[in-house]
Amino acid sequence: MTPAFDAVIAGTEIHATLTPDRDLTAPVWCLSLMGPGRVIEGGALLTRLGGYLEVRLPDLRAGVPHRIRLAHDDPQHRPANRAWLPLGGYLRLADGSCHALPRLPSGVVQPRPGAAARPQAAAAPWGGLRLVPQPAGWEPAEGTLRADAFAPQGDDGADALAAADALARRSGLGALIDVEGVPLVTELDPALPRDGHVLTIGPEGVRLVAAGRDGFLHGAVTLLTLIATHEGRIPCGTITDRPRYGWRGQHLDCARHFYAVPTILRLLDLMALLKMNRFHWHFADDEAFRLEVDCAPDLWRRTLWRGEGETVPGVFGGGIRAGGGYSKDEARQIIAHAAALGIEVLPEVEVPAHALALNRTIPGLRDPDDSGTERSVQGYPDNAVNPAMPATMAFLGPLLAEVAGMFPLGILHLGCDELAPGTWDGSPAADALKSREGLVTRDDLQGWMMARLAGDLERQGIRSAAWEESVKGGQGGIGHDALIFSWTGQGAGIAAARMGHDVVMCPAQHVYLDMAHTADPGDWGAAWAAFVGLEDTVDWRVVPAGCDDIAPRIVGVQGCFWSEFTTADHEFEAMIAPRILGVAVKGWNAEERVNGADLRAISATYGAFFDRIGWDWHRGA
Ligand code: ACM
Numbered sequence: 001m002t003p004a005f006d007a008v009i010a011g012t013e014i015h016a017t018l019t020p021d022r023d024l025t026a027p028v029w030c031l032s033l034m035g036p037g038r039v040i041e042g043g044a045l046l047t048r049l050g051g052y053l054e055v056r057l058p059d060l061r062a063g064v065p066h067r068i069r070l071a072h073d074d075p076q077h078r079p080a081n082r083a084w085l086p087l088g089g090y091l092r093l094a095d096g097s098c099h100a101l102p103r104l105p106s107g108v109v110q111p112r113p114g115a116a117a118r119p120q121a122a123a124a125p126w127g128g129l130r131l132v133p134q135p136a137g138w139e140p141a142e143g144t145l146r147a148d149a150f151a152p153q154g155d156d157g158a159d160a161l162a163a164a165d166a167l168a169r170r171s172g173l174g175a176l177i178d179v180e181g182v183p184l185v186t187e188l189d190p191a192l193p194r195d196g197h198v199l200t201i202g203p204e205g206v207r208l209v210a211a212g213r214d215g216f217l218h219g220a221v222t223l224l225t226l227i228a229t230h231e232g233r234i235p236c237g238t239i240t241d242r243p244r245y246g247w248r249g250q251h252l253d254c255a256r257h258f259y260a261v262p263t264i265l266r267l268l269d270l271m272a273l274l275k276m277n278r279f280h281w282h283f284a285d286d287e288a289f290r291l292e293v294d295c296a297p298d299l300w301r302r303t304l305w306r307g308e309g310e311t312v313p314g315v316f317g318g319g320i321r322a323g324g325g326y327s328k329d330e331a332r333q334i335i336a337h338a339a340a341l342g343i344e345v346l347p348e349v350e351v352p353a354h355a356l357a358l359n360r361t362i363p364g365l366r367d368p369d370d371s372g373t374e375r376s377v378q379g380y381p382d383n384a385v386n387p388a389m390p391a392t393m394a395f396l397g398p399l400l401a402e403v404a405g406m407f408p409l410g411i412l413h414l415g416c417d418e419l420a421p422g423t424w425d426g427s428p429a430a431d432a433l434k435s436r437e438g439l440v441t442r443d444d445l446q447g448w449m450m451a452r453l454a455g456d457l458e459r460q461g462i463r464s465a466a467w468e469e470s471v472k473g474g475q476g477g478i479g480h481d482a483l484i485f486s487w488t489g490q491g492a493g494i495a496a497a498r499m500g501h502d503v504v505m506c507p508a509q510h511v512y513l514d515m516a517h518t519a520d521p522g523d524w525g526a527a528w529a530a531f532v533g534l535e536d537t538v539d540w541r542v543v544p545a546g547c548d549d550i551a552p553r554i555v556g557v558q559g560c561f562w563s564e565f566t567t568a569d570h571e572f573e574a575m576i577a578p579r580i581l582g583v584a585v586k587g588w589n590a591e592e593r594v595n596g597a598d599l600r601a602i603s604a605t606y607g608a609f610f611d612r613i614g615w616d617w618h619r620g621a
Helices: 119-123 158-171 213-229 261-273 297-303 328-340 390-406 428-437 442-459 491-498 548-553 569-576 580-588 596-612
Strands: 004-010 013-019 028-032 037-041 044-049 052-056 066-072 087-092 098-100 137-146 150-153 182-188 197-201 206-210 233-241 247-253 278-282 305-307 321-323 344-351 411-415 463-467 483-486 503-505 554-559
Touching: 037 044, 037 052, 158 182, 158 213, 158 261, 197 213, 206 213, 213 233, 213 261, 213 596, 247 261, 247 580, 261 278, 261 328, 261 569, 261 580, 278 328, 278 554, 328 344, 328 390, 344 390, 390 411, 390 442, 411 442, 428 442, 442 463, 483 491, 491 503, 491 548, 548 554, 554 580, 580 596
Parallel strands: 150 182, 182 206, 247 278, 247 554, 278 344, 344 411, 411 463, 463 483, 483 503, 503 554
Antiparallel strands: 004 013, 013 066, 028 052, 028 087, 037 066, 044 052, 087 098, 137 233, 197 206, 197 233, 305 321
């Protein structure tokens, strides 16, 4: 069966048209929207979970179009672009068979850089050096060095140079190391600042002095980039470089969409090419817990697929069946690949909310007497675990220890965002715990839970991290030196820093790369925080004016990519790039030095760079 299917945004509504190629008796249309939706006309809502709907259609006649009008429950939830149209749709027939509907086109609206500005024009902003992030210091000299590859002289930094060479080769940039290449003298100088290096480029060769492995790696990445962006004629001069921030991160939501391991390795390669050093791996959320763990072997097995007949139905474009899991061997492969590139992996296990997959798999994490009717922001009931249930802490202790133990970073992210209003309010067990512990509000209870978990981890030598909400609560929230991620903006991060926490800034208005680039209805992406153009990724201050007192507490910057509307790996490429250039710039450079116009101009050079590494950054609508 090959029915025709189309859908368009019509004001606040979505109008879909289905034309079967044979007569169908009362089929059920299963689909997902960005949030809880309803049927206005053309069918009857049978059931729903979050943005997933099952709609009973009338009998359909072959070749006769049938129109269905849908809308989101929340009148503020106005469809912004094509990502908000029905995703993952299929028809279920009376005999139980399921038939996928054609996918609607995806893709961003984005001019090809290079169409707008030629690489020569892009040379101007940063002293002629086509390099993102730009170095802390650049002293140009006369002449150019003709180089396609380098021949290292000496053993210092050999391991880092080999890693950069492997990166260049597998990325499609060609060899960095070649015995026939121009001389590259390396020297270790521990007196240089941590992660720092000095590259002296002369017409006959290059000298790279670094403080350690990361410095050598950064210097080598600079060289392989300059070969590509200057077409083998590298400007002579001296680069003195070091990162401004220790945390230069990119997050990827692998729960809403399962990204294959090679896709993750490619993202790590891209991060390394931009000198980013933290990969925040979000493999657990309401929809799935994708990592293999020994302490709960059923957890990933029962949640890695979603769709027809699965623990979680086809929310967020899941369709008839979508998903996958990461075995421990694959996790080790990701960690090792990252480590060779100077990248540490931060794992995240989400509690207390965003835990529907836990609640549907592990018994006893909710109070059976809870009379609450709360709904999460994605429209899920029952998506929080209850800290008053003995099973909750008994289950989480070994789970968190096992996950943290798999990752050398020594930090575990505990989630703690978006607890739905009303959560635990109907739970007698939660009431009893609150009175026992002198807690009054929901935030107090959440803070108590987070502090308990963080304390247990601290005793095992593991530092906790969490989203900004984790510091709420009358008793100080999570405490325990937790690293806090400020995402709704920067205000919560500033407040957390003033409480004494280290903070990573990831304000959605600037570095949430799942936000659509533009307001164009033909574009693609979320819209709740902002439309995030390339310029927006750098036109902000990591340490806002008037916050110098907490500047030492701001340890870095991180881009985030949430996957609610991603149904194929390649779809994330044009969302990540070129905007990840801005994230890299904010993590590396002194912020005064780069504005959006500069970045737009330099991105012209990187269009060709992304093309060479096969990163589809301009997939047209
Ligand atoms: C978040 O974006 N809910 C951390």
